[in-house]
Amino acid sequence: MGNVDDLKPIFSPRSIAVIGASRSPHKIGYEILQNILVQGYTGKIFPINPETPNIMGLKTQPSVLAVKDDIDLAIIAVPAEFVPKVMTECAKKKVKGAIVISSGFGETGERGRQLEDEVLQIARKGGIRLIGPNTLGYKDPIDNLDAAFVFGMPRPGEIALVSQSGALCIGMIYYANGEHIGLSRVISVGNKADVDDADLIDYLNQDPSTKVIAMYVEGIKDGKRFLDAARRCTKPIVAIKAGRTAAGSAAASTHTGSLSGSDAVYDSAFRQVHIQRAYDVIEMFDYARALAYQPPAQGNRVGIISNGGGAGIMIADWCESIGLKVPNIAKKTADALRPHLPAITSARNPLDVTGDARFHRYHATGSIMLSDPNVDALIMTCVHAGIARPREYVGAVIKLVEEKRNLRKPIVACWVGGPDIDEVVQELRVKNIPVYASAMRAAKAVRCLYDEGRRLELLGRQGRARQPNGSQ
Ligand code: ACO
Secondary structure, three states: OOOHHHHHHHHOOOEEEEEOOOOOOOOHHHHHHHHHHHOOOOOEEEEEOOOOOEEOOEEOEOOHHHOOOOOOEEEEOOOHHHHHHHHHHHHHHOOOEEEEOOOOOHHHOHHHHHHHHHHHHHHHHOOOEEEOOOOOEEEEOOOOEEEEOOOOOOOEEEEEEEEOOHHHHHHHHHHHHHOOOOEEEEEEOOOOOOOOHHHHHHHHHOOOOOOEEEEEEOOOOOHHHHHHHHHHOOOOEEEEEOOOOHHHHHHHHHHHOOOOOOHHHHHHHHHHOOOEEEOOHHHHHHHHHHHHHOOOOOOOEEEEEEOOHHHHHHHHHHHHHOOOEOOOOOHHHHHHHHHHOOOOOOOOOOEEOOOOOOHHHHHHHHHHHHHOOOOOEEEEEEEOOOOOOHHHHHHHHHHHHHHOHHHOOOEEEEEEOHHHHHHHHHHHHHOOOOEEOOHHHHHHHHHHHHHHHHHHHHHHHHHHHHOOOOOO
């Protein structure tokens, strides 16, 4: 296992040097310094620039060697050809960690690969852990540190995001902010010359602010280390593995110098270590939110409540087609449901509470369905039909989630109705209740919670087997 303490000076630095801090607001080195200051970093900051005595009111130094205090983290934003010299100075200064923002390394071809290796060797000899090169940096909304260029902080939350793409990383932050999804740490890993996904899985696994690890991966250099880290990780991991096709793979090699590898191999490796695979950003966050805020499902049997037959049928189809079951409900459940339903409605699963349902019918039937011993998870759906009461249904879902926590059965919502209902479902998002705009997304989120339930069961069994008194 990588030593997670090595990464503390990078992620919890007591002092930061920005090498290449610039006077020009259009340059990356200016933006990094500005982001650190704007976010209210409370440690010591040392802008390094040999050309000017001060930047943004802070005294500059010509090199890290001129700084009297210790430096935990150096953020390097000078052109690639100057990075070896700057890294040598960092090694002399005994800087503990570095983030190399500069591009122009392995992603550009053989010459760049050599340069990257040279920088890595200098860092290794000097005992410096290194993120990048070719990275955006990181953003930490929990400890309020913006160690990246490009404006924009994530909403604080419990999902860590590790991304090999810098630009996509920013897009994902904006998407998550819009969906009211909170993030704990956002780390752009770039070319992963030193610190890689395995290190970060270990680091985030012991991070008390992180519940789920979400990753965008183009290539993994050391498959064994990655799989070992994923295997010992006790938190759920959701990953997009991009570069699945010949075209995508060629693009990844010039983007981050990654070798994408065979998609089938990745697929089977991810399965082995229980990484939930997602195929785009929306799917990744769908899973991550469900995993962070709903309990895992103990089985694959799903109860469905809808205010319109079609919505319930589509969810039933999706559930059954991805390995979930839509079981018959127990007789006791059907008897309990009947008094709440109009005469024309049959007490069955999926249950159509019909378009004229109001808060009480939606809430009471949801509550009864959840108590059925044949039901492991509940999907509550609303179609925004003329007489429907989406706001009342939102209230019912919130109440159910709060009342039924002790049952340890996940509840997800599926709201079909376009922009009209966006403001209505915002209340669910704010309360971190997973809500999806389609049957497919809701069913897949439940499948993901079922897979998580099986992963935890397996971990539990393995744990018991390893006990000295275990039966195996
Ligand atoms: N030590 C300290 N400061 C120095 C040094 C040095 N040895 N040498 C130069 N500087 C100063 C310069 O004087 C300048 O400051 P000034 O503007 O006040 O004069 C500042 O450092 C920046 O140096 P420039 O030569 O102006 O470099 P520039 O800002 O144009 O570019 C950069 C540097 C941003 C690192 C560029 O080379 C680069 O790599 N850009 C791409 C970055 C990127 O996209 N990263 C990946 C994103 S994530 C992804 O998509 C995978």
